[in-house]
Amino acid sequence: xxxxxxxxxxxxxxxxxxxxxxxxxxxxxxxxxxxxxxxxxxxxxxxxxxxxxxxxxxxxxxxxxxxxxxxxxxxxxxxxxxxxxxxxxxxxxxxxxxxxxxxxxxxxxxxxxxxxxxxxxxxxxxxxxxxxxxxxxxxxxxxxxxxxxxxxxxxxxxxxxxxxxxxxxxxxxxxxxxxxxxxxxxxxxxxxxxxxxxxxxxxxxxxxxxxxxxxxxxxxxxxxxxxxxxxxxxxxxxxxxxxxxxxxxxxxxxxxxxxxxxxxxxxxxxxxxxxxxxxxxxxxxxxxxxxxxxxxxxxxxxxxxxxxxxxxxxxxxxxxxxxxx
Numbered sequence: 001x002x003x004x005x006x007x008x009x010x011x012x013x014x015x016x017x018x019x020x021x022x023x024x025x026x027x028x029x030x031x032x033x034x035x036x037x038x039x040x041x042x043x044x045x046x047x048x049x050x051x052x053x054x055x056x057x058x059x060x061x062x063x064x065x066x067x068x069x070x071x072x073x074x075x076x077x078x079x080x081x082x083x084x085x086x087x088x089x090x091x092x093x094x095x096x097x098x099x100x101x102x103x104x105x106x107x108x109x110x111x112x113x114x115x116x117x118x119x120x121x122x123x124x125x126x127x128x129x130x131x132x133x134x135x136x137x138x139x140x141x142x143x144x145x146x147x148x149x150x151x152x153x154x155x156x157x158x159x160x161x162x163x164x165x166x167x168x169x170x171x172x173x174x175x176x177x178x179x180x181x182x183x184x185x186x187x188x189x190x191x192x193x194x195x196x197x198x199x200x201x202x203x204x205x206x207x208x209x210x211x212x213x214x215x216x217x218x219x220x221x222x223x224x225x226x227x228x229x230x231x232x233x234x235x236x237x238x239x240x241x242x243x244x245x246x247x248x249x250x251x252x253x254x255x256x257x258x259x260x261x262x263x264x265x266x267x268x269x270x271x272x273x274x275x276x277x278x279x280x281x282x283x284x285x286x287x288x289x290x291x292x293x294x295x296x297x298x299x300x301x302x303x304x305x306x307x308x309x310x311x312x313x314x315x316x317x318x319x320x321x322x323x324x325x
Contacts, residue, residue: 020060138204178226235276
């Protein structure tokens with residue numbers, strides 16, 4: 001019976017990815033015969049899981065949405081990850097109803113109702129012993145995110161009222177292509193039909209979303225990814241700085257945790273960093289806390305600025321407390 005239960009959980013976990021699987025593919029994954037797969041699928045249906053079957057050549061099994069929600073099948077690590085993920089979203093607290101953090105707070109408090117009995121005590125213990133620090137972040141409506149997601153999936157043109165950073169408001173018509181989450185902000189990358197160009201919109205500044213039902217053709221993104229395009233825009237007025245730091249990547253990441261930094265291990269002794277900055281002073285301050293040797297690869301003018309500051313520091317060390325240097 002234990003083997004059957006383990007196999008059923010493995011089958012359900014596979015089907016919950018949402019994509020179709022052929023009988024042969026499932027049999028190979030579970031190391032059983034196609035006949036056993038058919039029998040196990042019938043068991044799942046008996047438990048209330050709606051498994052769709054397409055017979056014949058090209059046939060498949062697929063788990064589809066049903067009218068009832070059977071117990072959520074998560075292993076221990078997945079249950080912990082789900083709770084911690086909800087706790088992280090809930091930490092960006094607001095006083096508004098219907099926001100993403102409000103939905104996460106409600107889900108966080110009742111997730112164990114949908115877990116198997118075996119995992120409920122662990123989920124309850126984790127929730128009882130966990131605290132998260134509040135984070136200041138703009139509130140985003142959960143229904144708005146879901147509506148944009150559906151428009152993206154359906155290649156649908158949307159319209160909405162948008163207030164830009166200068167507080168100028170206008171109605172926009174947009175081909176929605178991607179949603180991006182970066183630094184506690186949610187963004188929409190879309191093709192602005194009235195401006196005939198790509199635009200990035202802060203989703204917390206979007207109001208009155210309307211689904212038009214009008215479809216659009218796919219477009220090639222203006223960068224390799226929507227995230228890369230967003231970063232290009234956010235860092236347009238900043239200086240790119242490249243560093244070589246003699247420290248572990250996780251140590252560098254901790255020192256630069258409030259910056260959009262690309263960190264890459266080179267070897268056991270060196271880490272390369274690319275970061276976009278408003279000022280060299282911020283960089284020097286944070287690297288001082290890192291307490292590791294580093295070199296500024298580029299730009300050269302930042303090396304000169306840091307050199308001038310280093311000379312002032314050195315002079316201060318040898319001034320003997322005699323006042324200004």
